[in-house]
Amino acid sequence: MLAALYNGVDTVEIKEIDRLEPGPGDVVVKVRAEGICGSDLNQYRKLTEPEMLPAGHETTGEIVEVGEGVDLVRIGERVAVETVGHGKACLTCWYCRQGQYRNCVDKGDYQGGGFAEYVTRNAVGCYPLTDGMTWEEGALVEPLAVSIRGVRRGEMKPGDTVVVLGAGTIGLTAIAAAKALGAGRIIATARHEHQVLLAKQLGADIVVQSDDANIKGVVDDLTDGLGADMTIETVGGFGNDNTLVQAVDVTRVMGRIVVLGVFHEPTMTDWMAPLMKEQSIIFSVCYGIMDGRHDFEMAIDLMAYGKVDLKPMVTHRFPLSEMPEALATAYDKSTGSIKVQLLM
Numbered sequence: 001m002l003a004a005l006y007n008g009v010d011t012v013e014i015k016e017i018d019r020l021e022p023g024p025g026d027v028v029v030k031v032r033a034e035g036i037c038g039s040d041l042n043q044y045r046k047l048t049e050p051e052m053l054p055a056g057h058e059t060t061g062e063i064v065e066v067g068e069g070v071d072l073v074r075i076g077e078r079v080a081v082e083t084v085g086h087g088k089a090c091l092t093c094w095y096c097r098q099g100q101y102r103n104c105v106d107k108g109d110y111q112g113g114g115f116a117e118y119v120t121r122n123a124v125g126c127y128p129l130t131d132g133m134t135w136e137e138g139a140l141v142e143p144l145a146v147s148i149r150g151v152r153r154g155e156m157k158p159g160d161t162v163v164v165l166g167a168g169t170i171g172l173t174a175i176a177a178a179k180a181l182g183a184g185r186i187i188a189t190a191r192h193e194h195q196v197l198l199a200k201q202l203g204a205d206i207v208v209q210s211d212d213a214n215i216k217g218v219v220d221d222l223t224d225g226l227g228a229d230m231t232i233e234t235v236g237g238f239g240n241d242n243t244l245v246q247a248v249d250v251t252r253v254m255g256r257i258v259v260l261g262v263f264h265e266p267t268m269t270d271w272m273a274p275l276m277k278e279q280s281i282i283f284s285v286c287y288g289i290m291d292g293r294h295d296f297e298m299a300i301d302l303m304a305y306g307k308v309d310l311k312p313m314v315t316h317r318f319p320l321s322e323m324p325e326a327l328a329t330a331y332d333k334s335t336g337s338i339k340v341q342l343l344m
Contacts, residue, residue, distance in 0.1 A: 001019040002016060002117050003017050003054040005050065006051045008049045012115075019118050022070075029079065029119050030118055031060075032138070035143065036056075041330060054112045054115035058114065059139065067123075081119060081125065081126050081127075083121060088104075091122075099288050100288040145286075145296045149288070150232055150260045151232070152291075160183055165234060166210070166234035167195035171234040172198060173313075176202040177302075179308075185222060187219055187228070189209070227250055229255050231256075239265040245273075254279065256280045316339075318342055
């Protein structure tokens with residue numbers, strides 16, 4: 001099969017590699033759409049050795065082959081693939097029994113991701129799409145599930161005032177998730193004008209430029225000086241804690257701060273302010289089962305029933321053969337890119 005592999009020097013090359021056969025409980029999925037995530041871009045920046053297996057975790061496609069123990073009826077099923085946890089978890093350890101598959105202590109070997117024509121994963125980690133969902137929507141299930149988990153981890157209540165810091169993929173899906181799950185008012189920050197427009201389309205009431213020092217003033221004006229009930233940080237960064245400081249600043253006393261952004265380097269953070277405000281700081285990574293439902297299932301339902309429409313997020317589409325161009329477009333926000341997908 002064809003796969004996009006980083007060459008360890010400066011670019012991604014399209015190469016022919018062996019397709020992994022399905023083991024017991026596995027399925028082979030023909031990839032139909034694959035999103036490029038910010039974490040993929042950061043990973044390629046840090047890699048110094050050639051990849052042997054492709055990356056890619058915003059994966060959707062059609063089951064074309066099943067392994068031992070998997071019902072043949074699943075062949076032809078359209079699915080979103082949970083590649084990170086459920087798709088390779090042991091299903092028997094303590095974390096798996098709690099439905100927290102990403103934390104499995106005995107995960108199977110890495111089998112490669114969706115930057116390829118096919119991906120092999122455990123059948124239980126393949127979540128059926130509804131008939132009306134497009135492949136592009138299927139590849140957005142993963143980032144929406146990340147944000148749904150963040151909203152749920154933050155115990156957002158109906159009517160809460162929510163601040164979302166950042167309007168990249170996760171920031172935008174956090175806006176959509178918070179809106180669909182009952183947020184009252186949503187204030188977001190965005191760096192680029194095309195992000196501002198989409199943030200409003202997805203449910204933000206007010207969008208402030210990321211570099212505007214008056215974000216606290218905007219939040220205070222809307223809350224009579226109280227502050228946000230919950231703030232979702234989606235930016236992360238390299239060695240700075242600017243958005244963490246901002247989150248503490250705009251969140252009310254005894255409010256909740258959910259950190260979804262990835263901080264790739266250590267930061268120096270002053271914890272006195274959140275201590276004195278008795279704020280809860282909650283870290284949320286990926287997805288799992290909460291209150292009996294997997295975040296992937298909730299993401300699919302929200303899209304299928306029209307409560308969340310993420311289709312406008314997909315701004316650029318490329319075939320697998322043009323992966324280098326796709327990556328360059330995803331890097332360069334002056335292109336107007338928000339979500340770049342590979343369609344196969």
